[in-house]
Amino acid sequence: MKHTLSVTLLLSLVLATTVQARMYAVTANRGGVTETYQGNMDTGELTISWGQKTKVFAETVGYAGQTSRALVSFNGAPALTYRNAGSNTSFEVFYTLALKDGVPVIDCVYGNIRNAQNGASIRKAVCNLDKPLSSEYQDLVFAYSDKWIEASNAVSLQSVMAEPSQPADAPLGRLGEVDVALRYSTVDELMSAAPKTIATTGTKTHEVSSGNVYFVYDADGITPLSLDVETDPATHTLKRLTSAELLRAIEAN
Numbered sequence: 001m002k003h004t005l006s007v008t009l010l011l012s013l014v015l016a017t018t019v020q021a022r023m024y025a026v027t028a029n030r031g032g033v034t035e036t037y038q039g040n041m042d043t044g045e046l047t048i049s050w051g052q053k054t055k056v057f058a059e060t061v062g063y064a065g066q067t068s069r070a071l072v073s074f075n076g077a078p079a080l081t082y083r084n085a086g087s088n089t090s091f092e093v094f095y096t097l098a099l100k101d102g103v104p105v106i107d108c109v110y111g112n113i114r115n116a117q118n119g120a121s122i123r124k125a126v127c128n129l130d131k132p133l134s135s136e137y138q139d140l141v142f143a144y145s146d147k148w149i150e151a152s153n154a155v156s157l158q159s160v161m162a163e164p165s166q167p168a169d170a171p172l173g174r175l176g177e178v179d180v181a182l183r184y185s186t187v188d189e190l191m192s193a194a195p196k197t198i199a200t201t202g203t204k205t206h207e208v209s210s211g212n213v214y215f216v217y218d219a220d221g222i223t224p225l226s227l228d229v230e231t232d233p234a235t236h237t238l239k240r241l242t243s244a245e246l247l248r249a250i251e252a253n
Contacts, residue, residue, distance in 0.1 A: 024071045027119060037078040039071030046080070046082060047069060048097075054189040055104060059135040074110070075228075075238045082138040087151060088116035093141045094236065098131065104133040106243050110173070110214050110228075111142050117154045120170040121182055121193050122148045125214040125228060126221055141213055143220045160184045169198065170217040175224045176243025177201050180208075180215055197227075199246045205251040208241070216240075 026036065036049045039061040046060035047243040061069050066086030072079055074094045084091040094110040108127040115122060126144055129136075152170065159166035169181040182195035189195050197213040199206045212230040217223060227246065228238040241249075 006017060009115075015211060023035070026073050030099075033099070035078070037071055037097065039080075041070065041251070050099060050129055053102070055232075057104075057135060060137070072236075074236045076235070080106075080137060082141070083097055090114040090116075091141070091145075092123065093138065093139055095140065100130055105129070105165065106131045106133055106140060108216075109144070110143055111148070112212060112214075113145060115149060115155075116131065116166055117153050118155055119190055119192050119193070120155050120157060121195060122146055122152050123182070123214050124172065124222050125216040126219060127225060128219045130219075144217075147221070157184055157190055160187060160190050172197075173217075173224055175215070175227065178243050180213075180227060180244045180246075194243055197229075199227075199250055201243055201247065201250055204250050206253045207244070208249075 003013055008025070024039045029035070033050050038047045040047075040118045041062050044059045044062040046057040046112060048055050048057070051146055059079070067082070067084045068150060069080060069082050070192050072081045072094070074081075074096055078097045080097065082091065082093045082095070091115065092112040095106045096108045096110075098107045101232070108125055108129065110125040111122065113122040114120075120249045124144070144242055155167045157170070165184045167183055169183050172182060173182040174180070179199070179200045181198050183198045184190045184195045194210070197208040198212045199202045199208050208227065210243045211233060214230075216225045216226040216228050218225055227241040229241060231237050231239050
């Protein structure tokens, strides 16, 4: 299933928090079908209902040490999230959920990763996966993140720590004719993992956002698709930008 934002899907979402604090429900209407997702953090079960069908996935949500897996709303649709605060390299990953031919699948994986070696953030995503949902879904990201982290290891942010401080860029990727990077201008931005996302072509630059921005690849993890800019951190609402839109923004700047 090709990834598009909820606006183009004509998707409407209703969030409901049950009286039990450790349960969470997300309801989405897509293609005339109502989908209901319920996550129970006590039992670990994720229950998905659509039409006359219901499927229960065991060991899908819950806590284990310093890791957590939970049902959330992401960009106006149901998603699962995996957070690992116990690892030197911290992970916050979102797995968007969809139905394909009556089978629950993971469509996209959005990773917000912090490199333990140099502190650089890695904000990348892979879409059009259509991977059948299983209890080991969190492992999907590692097929891509290992390469992302290895590439990030070569980034030096020492100039930010120097006196006087100098900005340093951590490349994200190239989208058409546009180079995209995370720019750290101060020590505070590095320590708080709050870089600005910069788009560059030639000698011209454009500041895309000071919030989360994901460089999105197709399912092969190689072919660039877009930049997904988070416009609301609370709901993880995304605005998709193409290379042409980035070029226009750079020229206007």
